Amino acid sequence: MSESTSSGTTAPGGMLPVSRAALRDWMVTYISKLLDMPPGGFPTAASFAEYGLDSVEAVVMAGAMEEEFGVVVDPMQFFENHSVDAFAQAYGQPDDARAAPGAA
Secondary structure, three states, rough: OOOOOOOOOOHHHHHOOOOHHHHHHHHHHHHHHHHOOOOOOOOOOEEHHHHHHOOHHHHHHHHHHHHHHHEEOOOOOHOOOOOOHHHHHHEEHHHHHHHOOOOO
């Protein structure tokens, strides 16, 4: 069972309720706006530090994710998973998990 907080619930198992691809796209859009560059203007395998994101931006991005996805995101997750690709892989739902139930 998820814990309830004033800003949402903690994601069960740390997973966000969004596919890896959608999470990756959201992060690319968010970071591109933050860095004032076109979407896709940075490699998603590069570390957050390589494009200048620090702990302050991690806290702000975690808050934006909480608002977007309705679950609590611990900013430390960005330091444990150092890139958009690594974060999406660790915390997004498998891309095929969002397929229609009974499709197997």
